[in-house]
Amino acid sequence: MTGAPEGESVTLDLLKKKMTEFAKERDWEQFHSPRNLLLALVGEVGELSEIFQWKGEVPKGLPDWKEEEKVHLGEELSDVLLYLVQLSDICGIDLGKAALRKVELNAVKYAVSKKKSQTSITCTDNNVTGSC
Ligand SMILES: Nc1ccn([C@H]2C[C@H](O)[C@@H](COP(=O)(O)OP(=O)(O)OP(=O)(O)O)O2)c(=O)n1
DSSP states (O other), X not given: OOOOOTTOOOOHHHHHHHHHHXXXXXXXXXXXXXXXXXXXXXXXXXXXXXXXXXXXXXXXXXXXXXXXXXXXXXXXXXXXXXXXXXXXXXXXXXXXXXXXXHHHHHHHHEEEOSXXXXXXXXXXXXXXXXXX
């Protein structure tokens, strides 16, 4: 498997196709049930968490991290994404469309306050104004 073709952006669809090909080449589709993919996803979230474990709060951009630590972080983030893409695919969910729809739902649920001086947001589902 190679990366994205020259000049082509990485899309969820490209990742989905590459993982379908990856599983097919190895005859691993038989193992890729929704439950198995979910468990694999959770396992990778655990591996991702281990990277941050015991470090305390870390500044944005991870300025003090070694290059190899950042590479490792990228690998674990990718494992989570790749299992999520496969899980969505096997469940017949268009992840890109579902996520865009969720962004819209979130914007309605957490409406931005009209008073720009305030940093508060409004929770429309529980009628509370302020942080929620
Ligand atoms: N049945 C499988 C096995 C692996 N993968 C893919 C998805 C992940 O991107 C990666 C996971 O591989 P590993 O289980 O080897 O996990 P790690 O790469 O995290 O290795 P390790 O757990 O040794 O750190 O491979 C997959 O799609 N289906």
